[in-house]
Amino acid sequence: MSPSWRTCSTGTGEFAYYTVLFCAFWMTWTCFTLYGNVAGDRTRTHVLLAGMFGLAVMAAAVKGVRDGRHIQAFAAVYVLMRILGSRVWQVRGQVLLDWPTAQFTLGVIPWTVSVWVDRAARFWLWTAGIALDLWATFGINGRRFLERTQQRAVGRRSRPVKLSAVYSDPAHLGERLGLFVLIVLGEGVAQLVATSADTEWDWQLCGLALGAFLLLVMMWSLSPPVARGLVRVRDAAAAAREIMIHLPMDSLGVATLQDRWRSVTRHLLAGVGCDLGQIVFPYLDRCTDLERRKILETVSTYLDTGSLGDTGRVLRGHRNTVLNRLNAFEKYTGLDVQRPYDAAAVTIALEWQGTRP
Structure with a gap:
């Protein structure tokens, strides 16, 4: 040594x-x-x-x-x-x-x-x-x-x-990494077993065997299906950073990109000087405050539910009332939230103004 x-x-x-x-x-x-x-x-x-x-x-x-x-x-x-x-x-x-x-x-x-x-x-x-x-x-x-x-x-x-x-190529690479891990894990476990069988067991040997086994487990964690994500570690870290930028201080639990994609998109668009709020809110200035509030409430709820009937049940209103407010929103802004493209833009626009959670 x-x-x-x-x-x-x-x-x-x-x-x-x-x-x-x-x-x-x-x-x-x-x-x-x-x-x-x-x-x-x-x-x-x-x-x-x-x-x-x-x-x-x-x-x-x-x-x-x-x-x-x-x-x-x-x-x-x-x-x-x-x-x-x-x-x-x-x-x-x-x-x-x-x-x-x-x-x-x-x-x-x-x-x-x-x-x-x-x-x-x-x-x-x-x-x-x-x-x-x-x-x-x-x-x-x-x-x-x-x-x-x-x-x-x-x-x-x-x-x-x-x-x-x-x-x-993630699929092909995953297969090759899987073969590598099978060989290495098999040989590594065999060596650990052989060494442990021929040596007097003490705390030092137990610590060494546990450390070696944990190392093998770490390498196994890089194999499929996780291996396909290894090359995206930096992307995942960047996503986590973006999620945390606008995460409320009093938020509890785990925040995922699926939950916070609106705020992440808003932040990234702000970085290139794009404010999607400008395609919605200036055009709603022509209606009264009460009408504006009810229209935005209905649009926000509809974007969450995706259904006229469910939106009506949440807001305790008739389906036709929901449809009329969505039509009024389209009249003022030119955006039909029943179309996926417009719905995506409006979703980010409402996030921009803090209308959505």
Whole structure:
């Protein structure tokens, strides 16, 4: 065990190495899997064979990583695989928007440096490299990455270079991730069982086994059907941020995009200077305050129920009264809320003025 880990428990050190090596395998495998996923029939067989060979060498080197026999070989092969995984996208002139890490090689730098440092610092450099890759996975915007990559490509070449944006195929990728998880989980659980069977059970072993199992569960959570959402993590975070911007301070429970889509849409439209309230409220100034209030109440209720009869029951009025008020709204604004297109616009307009919850 490396000197930097002599003060730590063996279980802690083993689990730390297990985590880092597992992430290295996962990053490498994902790079080549996504290449095959996007390239489809145009996949270069020799590229995938090179990736398979590199993973095989890394797997063979694992046993000697902790005692230092194959630690440099593991790092060197990992660096080569990541560079090759990035190079295939450059050759294709494409940028993978939903996983920019496939072309993001900054995390490879600490691994490259680790080949020439002593064993005490090597693990921490590997950890830093993995941390950079995870940051790239969840923190880099694909569109911005494409713009920066395009600018660098133009600066390096005399002729203009046009890069194209591509996305992975979720259905096919989900299938491949499922196979990967089945293999890794099966092998991982087998190793945990074998180790536990041959070792005296104590609290240290229990902690190590639990940590390793939780890591496997975390990787399983990235598999289908959740794997299809992995590439949308940043989109989900952006949606959550938009939901919270106009969420009432006294609101309770869980707020979902399905519940708050009106306020999110209103905020995004405001960002481009669009006020849909202007297509409704100025035109209602021609009616009395009482008529205006009753019309808006009826329109809002109808948009919630989608039914003339249900609207009448909610407002305790006749169906014909509801229809007359909707017709009056159309007369003043030119918008028929019984048409989906107009109904969507009016829904956001009422949200803008705080008429709707």
